């Protein structure tokens with residue numbers, strides 16, 4: 291059998307177009323969509339790779355100019371050096387996508403539609419789409435990978451998600467981190483995981499796309515609950531019970547929506563829940579903390595420059611759960627506080643009766 295035929299078979303197995311894979315054997319072009327802290331951290335990881343060109347789109351024109359001139363993002367993780375030899379910065383999202391083999395989506399879910407405005411299915415054709423987003427598309431209440439499939443016809447086996455316990459701030463400091471790259475197609479996940487592996491990051495592929503994606507969305511809600519209770523004056527004893535119950539809540543929900551064998555105590559699920567619930571860097575925890583201390587939702591949002599995905603996710607999960615009726619006392623409690631204007635103290639007092 292000729293090498294060309296072998297290559298095609300290999301590419302078919304990987305679920306990626308032949309042309310695409312041949313290009314990968316040379317310089318790999320990776321588009322990064324988003325200009326916030328996670329996008330900047332991902333760009334930093336990619337700059338550790340040889341033979342990778344980063345094609346970066348940000349919406350903020352002043353930030354683009356600054357990055358081109360000074361090689362730092364002035365608004366997020368501003369200490370991170372952004373070497374111009376490896377990075378091309380674009381004002382038009384379609385330009386960033388041109389010729390890229392992988393497209394990493396790293397804007398908060400609520401802004402993905404605006405960020406991709408004007409693009410069509412052809413712009414994504416033959417590319418592997420990687421969601422670094424831990425949120426759901428509001429209104430439609432869809433996971434990002436499902437939304438990409440519904441909106442742009444991207445086959446699920448050509449999508450992955452980046453998950454695992456990993457705060458952008460620690461990537462910036464080059465602290466050892468682990469990532470999980472999940473896909474329905476393990477080969478697609480493996481083909482991307484190698485680009486997320488570097489001196490200080492170990493990225494492992496996993497075949498559980500939905501489980502990892504839903505768990506990543508739900509842990510943000512739990513982190514808000516932890517922040518709220520901390521703001522109210524509850525201590526570590528209570529938070530440990532809250533987080534233990536939260537793992538069960540996430541497990542119930544995920545196994546109802548996508549029943550299969552999964553190791554919920556592994557880092558993609560439990561690890562991410564723990565880091566977001568306890569870390570000083572968690573925006574969701576910080577947001578919850580402000581609510582617990584008496585801020586209104588509006589005031590907390592104004593105070594935080596960054597986005598707490600869990601705020602939007604709480605409503606989406608509650609809407610979605612109408613069809614499944616899974617018992618979600620923690621999500622329900624956060625929803626009552628954020629969307630029904632109920633007193634955080636009273637809601638948490640009542641939640642005690644639902645924890646074991």
Ligand SMILES: NC(=O)C1=CN([C@@H]2O[C@H](COP(=O)(O)OP(=O)(O)OC[C@H]3O[C@@H](n4cnc5c(N)ncnc54)[C@H](OP(=O)(O)O)[C@@H]3O)[C@@H](O)[C@H]2O)C=CC1
Pocket residue numbers: 324325326327328329349350365366396397398399401404405422423424425456457458459595596597598599
């Ligand atoms: N930060 C982290 O450690 C991690 C984050 N994630 C996930 O990554 C995703 C991106 O979050 P992250 O980078 O942290 O976000 P940040 O909070 O750091 O940044 C917010 C981003 O959203 C943009 N934005 C704000 N308002 C709008 C708007 N109205 N329309 C369009 N864009 C807007 C901002 O652009 P501008 O600066 O121009 O206002 C900025 O790029 C989230 O889903 C998050 O859960 C996942 C793992 C780790």
Ligand SMILES: O=C(CO)COP(=O)(O)O
Pocket residue numbers: 424454455456457510513562565566571572573574575597598599
């Ligand atoms: O997902 C994260 C860490 O794994 C980031 O969480 P926050 O958005 O709460 O900072």
